[in-house]
Amino acid sequence: MTKKRILFVVNPISGGKKKTAFNKQVLEVLDLSRFEPTFKITNHVNHAYELAKEAIQEKYDAVVAVGGDGTINEIGSALVGSGIPLGVVPEGSGNGLALYLGIPMNESAALRRINRFDSVAIDCAKAEERFFFNIAGIGFDASVSDKFANETFRGPIGYLRTVVNLLSKYKPKKYTLHIDGKKYEREAFMISVANSPQYGNNAYIAPNASINDGVLDVCVVHKFPLYTLPLMIFHLFNKTADQSEYVEIIPGKQICIEQEGQAPIHLDGEPMDLGKEINIEVLPKALNIIC
Structure with a gap:
């Protein structure tokens, strides 16, 4: 029987965790009678994408992301439509x-x-020419992602510290949304476009979102008083964000977000500048994931 060739793409800095023993662990746990592993380590932005594209050309049977949502995004973006x-x-x-x-x-x-x-x-979802698989956001969470990208202190604690530092300073902004042909004007603290329900760490912004229903959930978080923050956090971790009076969820397949000024958007936690008008669409069942 021919062994399946698997490329493990390892992000050495993701999550602030050392991965020096990872290769050894794979050789101990992976069924080597059925699989032939290869390991490659990323060393610059978009390197995981490049390695996954090479894996398609070299006819690997699977590519494994060893990292966080950003690494998954790069590899998934390369594999969309490939069948790998x-x-x-x-x-x-x-x-x-x-x-x-x-x-x-x-x-x-x-x-x-x-x-x-x-x-x-x-x-999968596509914002302009870039893919995302979990959640894209504009507003407060994108500002957090933008600042966190430049922090040396990684991991959940570092992320929380960035959130706290920005929270009292951030001001809501005005947006015009076009969702499946209908226009909405909103002043929002942030807007998340969710393919799956949660940001990570079991914080659910769109409790009813599904990755295989062909629809994205547009979550508009309106301005809220700071004293309600504990309740907002409770809703996030109790899967009840849709029950908050400050959260509005609008399902859609074709989405356009217009912002007044220039501010970053994040795609799966990775900040980038896509301009003042961002067009987003869903691509049903475009990526296979081993789970």
Whole structure:
């Protein structure tokens, strides 16, 4: 029987975790009678994307992201439409998509899932020419992602520190939304476009979102008094954000967000500038993920 060739793309800095023993662990847990692993380490932005594109040309049977949502985004963006499945060993700060898919946070358990080699087709979303698979956002969370990208202190604690530092200073902004042909004008603290329900760390912004329903959930978080912050956090971690009076969720397939000034958007936690008008669409079941 011909062994399946799997490329493990390792992000050495994701989640602030050392991965020096990862290769050894793969050789201990992966079924080497069925799979032939290769390891490559990323060393610059977009390197995971480049390595995944090479894997398609070299006819690998799967590419595994060893990192967080940003690493998954790069590899998934390369694999969309290729038919080659994406595997995930969660090593990020939030691991939103992996948590939603039920992929274990434990390395050995995640590798045992890869041994099963079962995959599911998930929806993807496209913002202009860039893909995202979990959540895109504009407003406060994009500002957090932009600042966090330049922090040296990584991991969930570092992310929380960035949130706290920005929270009291951030001002809501005005947006015009066009969702499936209908126009909405909103002043919002932030707007999240969700393919899956959660940011990561089990914080659910769109509790009813699904990665295989062909629809995105546009979550508008309106301006809220700071004294209600504990309740907002409770809603996030209790899967009841849609019950908050400050949260409005609008489903859609074709979405355009117009912002007044120039501000970053994040795609799966990675900040970028896509201009003042951002067009987003859903691509049903465009990526296979091993889970």
